[in-house]
Amino acid sequence: MGVLLNFLFIFFARVIDVSLLTVRMLLIVRGKKYLAGVLGFFEVTIYILALGRVMSTLDNWVNILAYSSGFAVGNVVGSIIENKMAIGTIMVRIVPKKTCDEGLAEKLRSMGFGVTMIEGIGKNGPVCMLDTTLHRKELHVLMDYLKKTDAEAFVTVSDTRETRGGYMRSVKRK
Secondary structure: OOOHHHHHHHHHHHHHHHHHHHHHHHHHHOOHHHHHHHHHHHHHHHHHHHHHHHOOOOOHHHHHHHHHHHHHHHHHHHHHHHHHHHOOOEEEEEOOOOOOOHHHHHHHHOOOOOOEEEEEEEOOOOEEEEEEEEEHHHHHHHHHHHHOOOOOOOEEEEEEEEOOOOOOOOOOOH
16 A cells, blocks of 8 residues: 555656646746746645655656656646636737628727737738737637637737737627
């Protein structure tokens, strides 16, 4: 029973510490340094406890397997947690497949998105691009609407580190 409990301790300690590491790094990128510092304290404490168990018995392949497996699963869990938290803002650029008129921009504005319309030249001639900056938590609202109205639109999503000025408000959800 001791072997199983040791395996589980190491495995779950690594899942937790790597999940914290993943979230902490993304918080740093998004400028949340104080929260990242607090997470870092817990992350490294858990890491040391798990590593200590493995290092004291390097000839025990079960502990090494628990450590490695916990690391792998922790990366996945950390990414899922970060996606659920959806901290920060993003910039979305939409190049509609259908003709771009003021209608799509106005509809997005009526939904609460700030939209800038830009004219450009694409491979097959004139195109318009719609740029909007929004909270990451609201991306699904925009993407769901675009899937319904113009499923073939070209859409890019980029993280933004900082925004200032402009027009941003909470999106009206259906």
